[in-house]
Amino acid sequence: MADSQRLQALAALQSALDAVSSLATVEHGYEEQELSTYDDTDTPIIFIIPTTENYVWEKSMHHLCSLTVVCPMYFLDDGTDAQQGEALIQAVRNKIGEDITLGGKVAEARVMSISFAGTFPLWKVVFTMRLRYEKRIDNV
Amino acid sequence: MALTYTTPEAVFAKIQLALETAGFQGVDRQKGLKIDNYAYPGCFINDVMQTRKTLLRNVIDVTHFVSIPVFEKDTAGTMHTTLNGIIQTALAALKADPTWGGLCMDGTIERVTTDEGFYAPYCVAIIQLKLNYLARN
Numbered sequence: 001m002a003d004s005q006r007l008q009a010l011a012a013l014q015s016a017l018d019a020v021s022s023l024a025t026v027e028h029g030y031e032e033q034e035l036s037t038y039d040d041t042d043t044p045i046i047f048i049i050p051t052t053e054n055y056v057w058e059k060s061m062h063h064l065c066s067l068t069v070v071c072p073m074y075f076l077d078d079g080t081d082a083q084q085g086e087a088l089i090q091a092v093r094n095k096i097g098e099d100i101t102l103g104g105k106v107a108e109a110r111v112m113s114i115s116f117a118g119t120f121p122l123w124k125v126v127f128t129m130r131l132r133y134e135k136r137i138d139n140v
Numbered sequence: 141m142a143l144t145y146t147t148p149e150a151v152f153a154k155i156q157l158a159l160e161t162a163g164f165q166g167v168d169r170q171k172g173l174k175i176d177n178y179a180y181p182g183c184f185i186n187d188v189m190q191t192r193k194t195l196l197r198n199v200i201d202v203t204h205f206v207s208i209p210v211f212e213k214d215t216a217g218t219m220h221t222t223l224n225g226i227i228q229t230a231l232a233a234l235k236a237d238p239t240w241g242g243l244c245m246d247g248t249i250e251r252v253t254t255d256e257g258f259y260a261p262y263c264v265a266i267i268q269l270k271l272n273y274l275a276r277n
Binding site: 035036037038039040042043076077078120121122 | 142143144194195196197198199201245274
Protein backbone atom coordinates (compact mmCIF):
# COMPACT_ATOMS: atom_id res chain seq x y z
CA MET A 1 0.00 0.00 0.00
CA ALA A 2 1.47 3.30 -1.00
CA ASP A 3 1.71 6.01 1.60
CA SER A 4 1.66 8.79 -0.96
CA GLN A 5 -1.69 10.17 0.14
CA ARG A 6 -0.61 10.39 3.74
CA LEU A 7 2.61 12.12 2.77
CA GLN A 8 0.68 14.48 0.52
CA ALA A 9 -1.67 15.33 3.38
CA LEU A 10 1.23 16.03 5.71
CA ALA A 11 3.02 18.06 3.04
CA ALA A 12 -0.17 20.09 2.57
CA LEU A 13 -0.31 20.75 6.32
CA GLN A 14 3.33 21.79 6.27
CA SER A 15 2.68 24.16 3.36
CA ALA A 16 -0.26 25.69 5.22
CA LEU A 17 1.82 26.26 8.35
CA ASP A 18 4.75 27.56 6.27
CA ALA A 19 2.37 30.26 5.08
CA VAL A 20 1.74 31.46 8.64
CA SER A 21 4.09 34.43 8.74
CA SER A 22 4.34 34.55 12.53
CA LEU A 23 5.87 31.05 12.63
CA ALA A 24 9.63 31.14 12.04
CA THR A 25 10.21 27.41 11.61
CA VAL A 26 8.02 24.47 10.61
CA GLU A 27 9.52 21.02 11.04
CA HIS A 28 7.99 17.76 9.90
CA GLY A 29 9.17 14.49 11.37
CA TYR A 30 8.08 11.39 13.18
CA GLU A 31 9.28 12.62 16.53
CA GLU A 32 10.01 15.90 18.19
CA GLN A 33 13.51 17.23 17.57
CA GLU A 34 15.80 18.27 20.42
CA LEU A 35 15.16 21.95 21.04
CA SER A 36 18.79 22.64 21.91
CA THR A 37 19.57 22.30 18.20
CA TYR A 38 17.62 25.47 17.44
CA ASP A 39 18.43 29.14 18.06
CA ASP A 40 16.08 31.71 19.52
CA THR A 41 15.68 33.18 16.05
CA ASP A 42 14.17 29.84 14.97
CA THR A 43 11.22 30.43 17.29
CA PRO A 44 8.25 30.33 17.15
CA ILE A 45 8.80 26.80 15.97
CA ILE A 46 6.17 24.16 15.31
CA PHE A 47 6.66 20.45 14.79
CA ILE A 48 4.34 18.27 12.73
CA ILE A 49 4.26 14.78 14.22
CA PRO A 50 1.79 12.23 12.84
CA THR A 51 0.67 9.80 15.50
CA THR A 52 -2.28 7.47 14.92
CA GLU A 53 -4.23 6.65 11.80
CA ASN A 54 -7.46 4.77 11.45
CA TYR A 55 -10.13 4.19 8.85
CA VAL A 56 -13.39 6.07 9.14
CA TRP A 57 -14.89 3.85 6.48
CA GLU A 58 -13.52 1.48 3.89
CA LYS A 59 -14.59 -0.04 0.64
CA SER A 60 -12.79 -2.56 -1.48
CA MET A 61 -10.43 -0.09 -3.11
CA HIS A 62 -11.19 3.10 -1.31
CA HIS A 63 -10.67 4.18 2.28
CA LEU A 64 -11.34 7.36 4.22
CA CYS A 65 -8.45 7.68 6.63
CA SER A 66 -8.28 9.81 9.74
CA LEU A 67 -4.77 10.81 10.72
CA THR A 68 -4.11 12.42 14.10
CA VAL A 69 -1.24 14.88 14.06
CA VAL A 70 0.29 16.41 17.17
CA CYS A 71 1.90 19.80 16.63
CA PRO A 72 3.92 21.13 19.58
CA MET A 73 4.76 24.81 19.14
CA TYR A 74 7.43 26.65 21.14
CA PHE A 75 7.98 30.38 21.49
CA LEU A 76 9.98 32.67 23.74
CA ASP A 77 8.10 35.31 25.64
CA ASP A 78 9.08 37.53 28.54
CA GLY A 79 5.60 37.27 29.96
CA THR A 80 4.78 40.95 29.66
CA ASP A 81 2.81 40.48 26.47
CA ALA A 82 0.34 37.68 27.02
CA GLN A 83 -1.10 38.27 23.57
CA GLN A 84 1.72 36.59 21.67
CA GLY A 85 0.57 33.06 22.44
CA GLU A 86 -3.02 33.95 21.68
CA ALA A 87 -1.99 35.55 18.39
CA LEU A 88 0.00 32.49 17.35
CA ILE A 89 -2.87 30.14 18.19
CA GLN A 90 -5.26 32.35 16.27
CA ALA A 91 -2.94 32.51 13.26
CA VAL A 92 -2.64 28.71 13.09
CA ARG A 93 -6.36 28.17 13.59
CA ASN A 94 -7.21 30.77 10.97
CA LYS A 95 -4.83 29.23 8.47
CA ILE A 96 -6.32 25.75 8.87
CA GLY A 97 -9.85 27.14 8.98
CA GLU A 98 -9.62 29.24 5.86
CA ASP A 99 -9.22 26.14 3.68
CA ILE A 100 -9.98 22.90 5.48
CA THR A 101 -9.14 20.90 2.34
CA LEU A 102 -5.57 22.27 2.41
CA GLY A 103 -5.65 23.10 -1.25
CA GLY A 104 -7.67 20.03 -2.16
CA LYS A 105 -5.12 17.61 -0.71
CA VAL A 106 -7.33 16.34 2.13
CA ALA A 107 -11.02 15.83 2.71
CA GLU A 108 -10.90 17.74 5.98
CA ALA A 109 -8.32 19.29 8.29
CA ARG A 110 -9.31 20.35 11.78
CA VAL A 111 -7.70 21.61 14.93
CA MET A 112 -9.19 19.29 17.53
CA SER A 113 -7.61 20.63 20.71
CA ILE A 114 -5.10 23.18 21.96
CA SER A 115 -3.28 22.98 25.24
CA PHE A 116 -0.70 25.17 26.97
CA ALA A 117 2.11 23.11 28.46
CA GLY A 118 5.12 25.37 28.72
CA THR A 119 6.58 27.65 31.32
CA PHE A 120 8.41 30.96 31.29
CA PRO A 121 10.34 31.87 29.18
CA LEU A 122 9.94 29.06 26.64
CA TRP A 123 6.25 28.48 26.21
CA LYS A 124 4.76 25.39 24.65
CA VAL A 125 1.40 25.06 22.99
CA VAL A 126 0.29 21.69 21.67
CA PHE A 127 -2.15 21.55 18.80
CA THR A 128 -3.84 18.24 18.12
CA MET A 129 -5.05 18.16 14.55
CA ARG A 130 -7.00 15.68 12.49
CA LEU A 131 -6.49 15.16 8.79
CA ARG A 132 -9.02 13.10 6.89
CA TYR A 133 -8.11 11.99 3.42
CA GLU A 134 -9.24 9.43 0.92
CA LYS A 135 -6.88 6.64 0.06
CA ARG A 136 -7.08 4.46 -2.98
CA ILE A 137 -5.76 0.93 -2.78
CA ASP A 138 -4.50 -0.09 -6.15
CA ASN A 139 -3.43 -3.65 -5.51
CA VAL A 140 -6.23 -5.38 -3.71
CA MET B 141 9.30 39.43 22.90
CA ALA B 142 12.41 40.90 24.46
CA LEU B 143 14.10 38.81 27.10
CA THR B 144 17.11 39.88 29.14
CA TYR B 145 20.27 37.81 28.94
CA THR B 146 23.08 38.38 31.38
CA THR B 147 26.34 37.03 32.79
CA PRO B 148 27.39 36.09 36.33
CA GLU B 149 29.82 39.02 36.35
CA ALA B 150 27.09 41.53 35.60
CA VAL B 151 24.89 40.19 38.40
CA PHE B 152 27.79 40.03 40.86
CA ALA B 153 28.61 43.66 40.12
CA LYS B 154 25.03 44.57 41.05
CA ILE B 155 25.26 42.56 44.28
CA GLN B 156 28.56 44.19 45.16
CA LEU B 157 27.16 47.66 44.54
CA ALA B 158 24.10 46.93 46.69
CA LEU B 159 26.20 45.69 49.60
CA GLU B 160 28.63 48.61 49.35
CA THR B 161 25.71 51.01 49.31
CA ALA B 162 24.36 49.30 52.42
CA GLY B 163 27.60 50.10 54.22
CA PHE B 164 29.73 46.98 53.89
CA GLN B 165 33.34 48.09 53.70
CA GLY B 166 35.36 45.10 52.67
CA VAL B 167 33.27 43.82 49.82
CA ASP B 168 35.34 41.40 47.84
CA ARG B 169 34.61 38.62 45.42
CA GLN B 170 35.80 35.04 45.10
CA LYS B 171 37.94 35.21 48.22
CA GLY B 172 38.33 32.95 51.21
CA LEU B 173 37.17 33.87 54.66
CA LYS B 174 40.19 35.65 56.17
CA ILE B 175 38.23 38.33 57.85
CA ASP B 176 41.10 39.89 59.77
CA ASN B 177 42.60 40.99 56.45
CA TYR B 178 39.58 43.15 55.61
CA ALA B 179 37.74 46.17 56.86
CA TYR B 180 34.42 45.58 58.57
CA PRO B 181 31.53 45.32 58.42
CA GLY B 182 32.51 43.38 55.37
CA CYS B 183 31.45 40.59 53.11
CA PHE B 184 32.58 38.29 50.32
CA ILE B 185 30.61 37.23 47.29
CA ASN B 186 31.45 33.64 46.47
CA ASP B 187 30.37 31.75 43.39
CA VAL B 188 29.29 28.33 44.66
CA MET B 189 27.58 26.47 41.84
CA GLN B 190 25.64 26.91 38.65
CA THR B 191 23.15 24.60 37.03
CA ARG B 192 22.60 25.38 33.38
CA LYS B 193 19.62 24.15 31.43
CA THR B 194 19.82 24.59 27.68
CA LEU B 195 16.40 25.74 26.49
CA LEU B 196 17.52 26.52 22.96
CA ARG B 197 20.96 26.35 21.38
CA ASN B 198 21.76 29.91 22.44
CA VAL B 199 19.34 30.33 25.34
CA ILE B 200 20.37 28.91 28.72
CA ASP B 201 18.36 28.99 31.91
CA VAL B 202 20.89 29.41 34.72
CA THR B 203 20.31 28.74 38.39
CA HIS B 204 23.24 30.23 40.26
CA PHE B 205 23.96 29.63 43.93
CA VAL B 206 25.96 32.36 45.66
CA SER B 207 27.33 32.31 49.16
CA ILE B 208 27.86 35.64 50.90
CA PRO B 209 29.65 35.64 54.25
CA VAL B 210 29.07 38.92 56.10
CA PHE B 211 31.09 39.82 59.17
CA GLU B 212 31.54 42.51 61.79
CA LYS B 213 33.83 42.96 64.77
CA ASP B 214 32.01 43.05 68.09
CA THR B 215 33.48 45.66 70.37
CA ALA B 216 30.61 46.05 72.83
CA GLY B 217 30.22 42.48 74.00
CA THR B 218 26.84 42.17 72.37
CA MET B 219 27.75 39.73 69.65
CA HIS B 220 24.25 38.53 68.85
CA THR B 221 22.89 42.05 68.57
CA THR B 222 25.77 43.04 66.34
CA LEU B 223 25.32 39.99 64.17
CA ASN B 224 21.59 40.47 63.87
CA GLY B 225 22.22 44.04 62.82
CA ILE B 226 24.49 43.16 59.90
CA ILE B 227 22.23 40.28 58.85
CA GLN B 228 19.27 42.65 58.68
CA THR B 229 21.29 45.21 56.76
CA ALA B 230 22.56 42.60 54.28
CA LEU B 231 19.14 40.99 53.79
CA ALA B 232 17.51 44.35 53.19
CA ALA B 233 20.09 45.07 50.48
CA LEU B 234 19.83 41.62 48.91
CA LYS B 235 16.03 41.48 48.95
CA ALA B 236 15.40 45.02 47.73
CA ASP B 237 15.24 44.01 44.08
CA PRO B 238 15.01 40.26 43.34
CA THR B 239 15.51 40.96 39.63
CA TRP B 240 18.80 42.84 40.22
CA GLY B 241 17.92 45.64 37.91
CA GLY B 242 16.01 43.44 35.50
CA LEU B 243 18.93 41.07 34.89
CA CYS B 244 17.45 38.11 36.79
CA MET B 245 14.15 36.33 36.59
CA ASP B 246 14.29 35.72 40.32
CA GLY B 247 16.60 36.04 43.29
CA THR B 248 15.80 34.39 46.60
CA ILE B 249 17.52 34.11 49.96
CA GLU B 250 17.81 30.39 50.58
CA ARG B 251 19.45 30.26 53.98
CA VAL B 252 21.23 32.29 56.65
CA THR B 253 23.64 30.48 58.94
CA THR B 254 25.56 32.04 61.80
CA ASP B 255 28.87 31.16 63.44
CA GLU B 256 27.63 31.48 67.06
CA GLY B 257 30.89 32.75 68.44
CA PHE B 258 33.36 30.61 66.55
CA TYR B 259 35.17 33.65 65.10
CA ALA B 260 34.92 35.85 68.23
CA PRO B 261 35.48 38.75 68.52
CA TYR B 262 34.21 38.74 64.98
CA CYS B 263 30.69 37.61 64.23
CA VAL B 264 29.91 35.97 60.93
CA ALA B 265 26.79 34.99 59.05
CA ILE B 266 26.68 33.21 55.72
CA ILE B 267 23.83 34.15 53.43
CA GLN B 268 23.03 31.79 50.58
CA LEU B 269 21.42 33.39 47.59
CA LYS B 270 19.83 31.63 44.63
CA LEU B 271 19.68 33.53 41.36
CA ASN B 272 17.80 32.55 38.26
CA TYR B 273 18.62 34.26 34.96
CA LEU B 274 18.93 33.68 31.24
CA ALA B 275 22.33 33.49 29.57
CA ARG B 276 23.56 33.25 26.02
CA ASN B 277 25.64 30.33 24.88
